[in-house]
Amino acid sequence: MTARVNTLLGGLLLISGTVSAQDDVQARMQAWARALGVECSHCHVDGAWTDASKPVFEFAQRMNRMVGALNAGPLKDVATISCWTCHRGRTAPPRLPRESWEKIRADHAAEFADRPNRAIAMSVYAASLGVDCAHCHESDRALNTKSQKALVREKMLPIFEEIPKHFSKERMPTTQCFMCHQGRAKPER
Secondary structure (H helix, E strand, O other): OEEEEOOEEOOEEOOOEEEEHHHHHHHHHHHHHHHHOOOHHHOOEOOEOOOOOOHHHHHHHHHHHHHHHHHHOOOOOOOOOOHHHHHOOOOOOOOOOHHHHHHHHHHOOOOOOOOHHHHHHHHHHHHHHOOOHHHOEOOOHHHOOEOHHHHHHHHHOOHHHHHHHHOOHHHOOOOOOHHHHOOOOOOOO
């Protein structure tokens, strides 16, 4: 059976054309391998592609379900993601370097003197997206109004509820905006 495709899978664009169902699986596996920077044998037993004996085989399936749930749920009206969005050629998404948000917090120390937890949250958010305060806030913060960009945060919060559903307690990540954004206002798709 054949199907017409024009899909972005993990950063791999498949040009519209006729492909078999097996070709689709191979394209998906190639996209996953590229997104994680691994060879097929990272997840599969060489020569026994359906053998699920490697723990990472099941984990990859779980991560695929997570990406599908995020795209069908919290990101439905925003934009789709793929493995590439967070991994970008690495087996694990990167973490926000501490020094990147500490400098921002230090620059705004006086402003947040009575709210140290807010200082950390805003500093981590700004560093994760590679933006300054004006990205979300009016230049006169005394106005206490929210810009449209600030409202996007509310749309993104359910991501932090969905991701843990796909991990065991032993492998539970500390989810942060940086995992997908990696210093950019809009994550790579």
